[in-house]
Amino acid sequence: MLDIKLIRDQPDVVRAGFARRGEDPALVDQVLRLDERRRELLREVEALKATRNLVSKEISKMKDAAAREAKIAEMRALGDQIGEFDRQAAAADAEFDALMLVLPNLPDQRVPVGTSEHDNIVVRTEGTPRAFDFTPKPHWELGEALDIIDFERGIKISGSRFFVLKGAGARLQRALVGWMLDTHTTKHGYTEVLPPYVVKADALVGTGNLPKFGENLFRIEGHDLTLIPTAEVPVTNLYREEILDAGQLPIYHVAYTPCWRNEQMSGGRDVRGIKRVYQFDKVEMVKFVEPAHSYAELLTLIDNAEQICKALAIPYRLLELCTADLGTAVMKYDLELWAPGVDEWLEVSSCANFGDYQARRANIRYRPEHGAKPEFVHTLNGSGLALPRVMIAIIENYQQADGSIVVPEVLRGYMGGVDVIR
RNA sequence: GGGCAGGUGACGGAGUGGUUGAACGUGCUCGUCUCGAAAACGAGUUAGGGUGAAACCUACGGGGGUUCGAAUCCCCCCCUGCCCUCCA
Incomplete structure (x- = not known):
């Protein structure tokens, strides 16, 4: 949500910000009109209430019965009038609030302007893609042959875009989760959190998923509960409606959770494999910081995620997202792992x-x-990392000619001595 | 799911229709005192809106109602604790 005072005082700044990210600058004028109307109603109703409060005090001290009754009758009429104004003011407030909740965030001045994801900038690429002396296979072929990913049975029990990890596949993901959590908690200073996997609508409004971006959420029928699309939602809302001490900041949390996303907009894209699925696991980092430090905190957040990519010894690249691809952020960077089997960079x-x-x-x-x-604090979050795509990258980068998969060195301690999945 | 008891400021805890935005205590901040500290004493200390600053308005779990006036009365809902039931 934007500061209404900023919109009132510097509407041009807000208009320019909207324009940079391809949103309609006229939204500013719309919100200013609603703001003016609700404030006018508020001023009127408050003046009436002030009168009523004053007279009510007088009534309590009045001795003369007739005069007292006259005042009470007068206030009764005033009360009706207040009720009418209150209703109008409440309606105006609701209209104003609803618009405020759908206004986009303003991009940081440093964010490159763009009109689509094609305008994102590759900041740098680390590592060199491995040279294969055979044709690398996609993870779905390798996973099925090794019996570590079961697509058919995932579809049987839950439908398309669900999958089952099995044996060394399940163990590999568990190893990744444990290792990532350990790395962030012991090396990067995060405190682990294990939150609920369903949240109330309020929490989704808090992070900005609602009211505008609800189409990809799975709701629980008959309850005001939604399966979380990311740990960002419960973890960011941990301190909702709270006033923290400056001494508590910065707060770093890391959480491992499943995530549910109803990928309605992605149509028939990426239907093979485990790149785009309805349920996936993710380790997520969330920060609560003082405003003056949030840019520096973003850089260390990126570095924390990058350390994971680096330690896996898989080529990756860092993308600076343009204004069109920002979501509700003021500034955003993506990390992508190289996957030779599907021949693409995967956002992790x-x-x-x-x-x-x-x-x-x-x-x-x-x-x-x-x-x-x-x-207000500043909030940040970053994946550290999203599991299925890391699984893809490991399976495809570490595959051998015979279809076996070498376990990355950092994970061997978590794999109970297994160093090759065959 | 059933029953009982509750939800008031950072915390404990008063308050059952009219100077109560909230007693009293604790904590916290500043000051006096002190070499310094403790103790003692004094002052301050909820939030949101509003204003140049005030005035003023709103909020005692949430919503609705009664009333000239509600933290206080009525209704619905939510949450917490305890007991029963159920369950991993």
């Missing part, structure tokens, strides 16, 4: 600074110092 991490956009929605504040007014 998205690291973003949201500024105070989520903090305003979720009302997450901190007190800069004793006695000071509470201010």
Whole structure:
């Protein structure tokens, strides 16, 4: 959510920000009109209430019965009027609030302007793709042959875009989860959190998934509960409606959870393999920081995710996302692992600074110092990393001519001595 | 799912229709005192909106109602604790 004061005081700045990311600048004028109307109604109803409060106090001291009754009758009429204004003011508020919740965030000035994901910038590429003396196979062929991914039975029990990991495949993913969590908690300073996997609508509004981006969510029928699309939702909402002490910041959390996404918009794309599925696991990092530090915190967040890619010894690249691909962030970077079997770069991490956009929605504040007014924190999050695509990258990069898969060195301690899956 | 008891500021805890935005205590901040600290004493200390600053408005779990006036009365819902039931 944006600061209404910013919109009032510097509408041109907001219009320009919307234009940079391809949103309609006229939204600004629409919100200003609604703001003016609701404030006008508020001023009127508050003046009436002030009168009522004053007279009510007088009534309590009045001795003369007739005069008292007259005042009460007068206030009864005023009460009806207040009720009518209250209703109008509430309606105007609701309209204003609804628009505020769908306004996009303003991109950071440093973000390159673009009109689609094609305008994202490759910042750098690390590692060299391995030279194969045979044709590398896609992970679905290798996974099925080794009996570590069972596509058919996943579809049988849950439908398309669900899969089953089995034997060394299940063990490999568990090893990755354990290793990633250990790395972030012991080397990068994150505190592990194991949150609920379903949340109330409020939480989704807090992170910005609702009301605008609800089409990819799985809702639980008959309940106000939704399966989380990412751990970002429960973890960011951990401190909703709270005022933190400055001494508590920065807060770093890391959480491993399954994620559910109803990929309606992706049509028939990526139907093979485990690249795009309805349920996947992910290790997610979330930060709550003081506003002045959020840019520096984004850089370390990216580095934390990058360390995982680096340690796996798989080629990867860092992308700076353009204004069209920002989602609700002010600034965002993606990490992509190279996958030789499917012959493409796979997005395994998205690291973003949201500024105070989520903090305003979720009302997450901190007190800069004793006695000071509470201010909104800045929130950030980044995948560290998304599991199925890391699995793809490992399977395809570490495959051997005979179809076996070498276990990356960093994971061997987590694999109970298995160094080759065959 | 059933029953009982509750939900008030950072915390404990008063308050059952009218100077209560909230007693009292604790904590915290500043000051006096002190070589320094503790103790003691004094002052301050909820949040949101609003204003140049005030005034003023709103909020005592949430929503609705009664009333000139509600933290206080009524209705619905949510949450917490305990007991029973159920269950991994």
